[in-house]
Amino acid sequence: MASAPSSTSGIHLPDTARDLVKILVAGPFGVGKTTLIDSVSEIRPLHTEEHLTQASEQVDDLDGVREKATTTVAIDFGRISLPGGVVLYLFGTPGQERFRSLWDDIAYGALGALVLVDSRRIDASFDVLGLVEETGLPYAVAFNAFPDAPRHHTPEQLRAALDLEPGTPMVTCDARDANSSLDALLALVEHLIDRDPPENR
Amino acid sequence: MTGRPGGRPLVPAYLSTGGVARPSRPHLERLSVLTGSGEPAPEDLTAAQLALLDVLEDGSLTVVEAAALLRLPVSAVRVLTAALLDRGLVLARAPIPTADRFEPDLLKRVADGLRALKH
Ligand SMILES: Nc1nc2c(ncn2[C@@H]2O[C@H](COP(=O)(O)OP(=O)(O)O)[C@@H](O)[C@H]2O)c(=O)[nH]1
Numbered sequence: 001m002a003s004a005p006s007s008t009s010g011i012h013l014p015d016t017a018r019d020l021v022k023i024l025v026a027g028p029f030g031v032g033k034t035t036l037i038d039s040v041s042e043i044r045p046l047h048t049e050e051h052l053t054q055a056s057e058q059v060d061d062l063d064g065v066r067e068k069a070t071t072t073v074a075i076d077f078g079r080i081s082l083p084g085g086v087v088l089y090l091f092g093t094p095g096q097e098r099f100r101s102l103w104d105d106i107a108y109g110a111l112g113a114l115v116l117v118d119s120r121r122i123d124a125s126f127d128v129l130g131l132v133e134e135t136g137l138p139y140a141v142a143f144n145a146f147p148d149a150p151r152h153h154t155p156e157q158l159r160a161a162l163d164l165e166p167g168t169p170m171v172t173c174d175a176r177d178a179n180s181s182l183d184a185l186l187a188l189v190e191h192l193i194d195r196d197p198p199e200n201r
Numbered sequence: 202m203t204g205r206p207g208g209r210p211l212v213p214a215y216l217s218t219g220g221v222a223r224p225s226r227p228h229l230e231r232l233s234v235l236t237g238s239g240e241p242a243p244e245d246l247t248a249a250q251l252a253l254l255d256v257l258e259d260g261s262l263t264v265v266e267a268a269a270l271l272r273l274p275v276s277a278v279r280v281l282t283a284a285l286l287d288r289g290l291v292l293a294r295a296p297i298p299t300a301d302r303f304e305p306d307l308l309k310r311v312a313d314g315l316r317a318l319k320h
């Protein structure tokens with residue numbers, strides 16, 4: 001039978017995979033989410049096509065799906081197998097209010113979020129930051145370094161413009177560069193470690 | 202279905218679940234790990250159920266990976282999985298063993314692992 005796309009090789013989980021964790025890579029369209037995920041993922045970039053209304057609790061029969069599922073959104077994800085049986089998944093998540101139920105579904109059980117900001121259009125990330133905060137996910141902010149980004153902003157100005165807490169990490173990154181993407185992820189994970197004692201998580 | 206153009210889903214999402222849009226088990230996460238049980242597939246499985254079993258033939262996959270390979274929304278794969286779980290054809294386990302969810306050094310292992318990948 002015509003089944004799944006032919007190349008499934010390399011996608012199955014290693015036998016050593018034990019603890020599967022996820023981090024959201026969140027931000028507006030065009031900010032570099034897919035680029036960052038691809039730069040560090042061990043599997044070829046994958047995505048799911050999600051029907052926005054289907055993630056919602058109200059859909060409970062077929063008619064409902066047919067009627068309401070008019071919009072789809074592609075959600076990219078990538079995977080990094082770490083030593084010691086930990087497998088880290090990164091989910092590229094657009095943050096707009098209309099994605100809310102999908103957002104909640106993806107965020108369920110996540111360690112935290114790396115919020116990407118394009119410093120040429122900071123306000124495009126306001127919605128995402130609002131969603132992350134509402135969801136209660138701990139997060140770090142990564143300014144993705146586009147060549148024509150304005151350089152005259154000080155970190156203090158950027159922090160104020162985004163209305164970030166003093167403790168929220170802010171880093172710059174080049175999403176095309178694996179090391180730079182790893183550093184941004186590390187800033188988030190180190191923040192999670194420092195943030196509060198494990199019993200509060 | 203005939204005349205399916207290449208690259209399109211095997212089954213339209215709204216048909217793939219056989220009319221059930223909500224899984225009977227709520228606890229399947231995107232990262233729940235699915236493994237085929239190795240039982241022979243009964244003849245009455247739907248094409249979409251068979252396709253899911255098929256991608257699990259070579260090893261385990263998370264729910265979201267199976268959805269990406271089958272080009273189905275995660276919600277549809279949850280429904281398919283629930284049916285196969287009920288028939289003992291697929292096994293599912295939570296992303297993190299329950300006892301380890303709040304293991305204090307999990308984050309540290311993530312950080313160490315990321316550092317080790319840098320070059
Ligand atoms: N110069 C530069 N370009 C980038 C960077 N990150 C992404 N881009 C480019 O910006 C565009 C949008 O990136 P993409 O990852 O698709 O954004 P997404 O919509 O958030 O997934 C692509 O053409 C990327 O090549 C970066 O760090 N530096």
Ligand SMILES: [Mg+2]
Pocket residue numbers: 030033034035076092
């Ligand atoms: Mg993208």
